[in-house]
Amino acid sequence: MTPSPGNINTWRWVAGVVAAMVLLGAAYTMGRSGGGETETSATTSVVAGGSASTTSAPPTTAADTAPPTTTTPPEACTTTTSEVTTTTFATTTTEATTTTQATTTTQPPDVDITASGSVTASSRRCGNWDARFAVDGDATTSWASYSNSDAASTLRWAAVADYPIAAIEIVSNAAHYDSGFRTAHGFETVLVQVLDGSGVSVWEAVVGLEGSPDPDVTVEPDIVGRTIVLTFTGQENSSTGGFAELRVLAAG
Numbered sequence: 001m002t003p004s005p006g007n008i009n010t011w012r013w014v015a016g017v018v019a020a021m022v023l024l025g026a027a028y029t030m031g032r033s034g035g036g037e038t039e040t041s042a043t044t045s046v047v048a049g050g051s052a053s054t055t056s057a058p059p060t061t062a063a064d065t066a067p068p069t070t071t072t073p074p075e076a077c078t079t080t081t082s083e084v085t086t087t088t089f090a091t092t093t094t095e096a097t098t099t100t101q102a103t104t105t106t107q108p109p110d111v112d113i114t115a116s117g118s119v120t121a122s123s124r125r126c127g128n129w130d131a132r133f134a135v136d137g138d139a140t141t142s143w144a145s146y147s148n149s150d151a152a153s154t155l156r157w158a159a160v161a162d163y164p165i166a167a168i169e170i171v172s173n174a175a176h177y178d179s180g181f182r183t184a185h186g187f188e189t190v191l192v193q194v195l196d197g198s199g200v201s202v203w204e205a206v207v208g209l210e211g212s213p214d215p216d217v218t219v220e221p222d223i224v225g226r227t228i229v230l231t232f233t234g235q236e237n238s239s240t241g242g243f244a245e246l247r248v249l250a251a252g
């Protein structure tokens with residue numbers, strides 16, 4: 001049988017309906033199987049005149065949804081420190097610095113050379129009054145002249161070699177053992193001379209012997225000599241006069 005045009009249209013309509021149903025079924029199946037993803041578009045508002053970029057928020061993770069962590073507050077510090085430091089400084093510094101600078105230029109002492117010479121006198125009184133009593137080291141004995149009061153009396157000390165004559169001392173009769181000879185038995189002046197080896201005077205001095213007893217005399221020729229001559233004038237007694245000791249000192 002030949003289909004009529006009316007039947008043909010009917011069949012076309014039915015076929016279209018069936019096709020549509022098939023497509024709908026297929027589409028439903030795809031949606032159920034998860035083959036499609038649902039996209040969520042973020043809404044972006046663009047203000048007129050401006051620009052904006054959109055960054056999708058990262059997917060939420062489990063950590064982001066973890067409950068808040070409970071933090072234990074720190075404990076109070078109860079540390080007790082007991083440090084008693086006792087430092088005793090008992091430093092005693094005693095500085096007893098004594099600096100003694102006694103710079104003394106000590107010259108050697110003079111040397112008594114009286115015994116190195118021999119003595120002679122222009123005259124002598126009888127008894128224990130000769131010239132050696134003027135160099136015996138005893139102030140209680142004396143040499144005494146035997147002469148007129150207006151004459152000069154001499155006593156000579158002579159060595160056999162030259163000496164650096166540092167000092168010459170003359171000791172009076174003040175300590176004589178005979179108290180009657182201690183006064184009024186001296187002289188008024190004495191000339192002290194130092195002679196060299198040839199007998200020439202190289203040093204001399206006149207010393208006054210005022211008073212009675214006579215004063216002790218010290219002269220310091222500080223010269224080299226060999227002989228010493230003492231010349232006394234102004235005898236206090238009419239017939240005699242003298243002195244106790246002659247000391248000759250040489251430089252050390």
Ligand SMILES: [Ca+2]
Nearest residue numbers: 133138141244
């Ligand atoms: Ca004497």
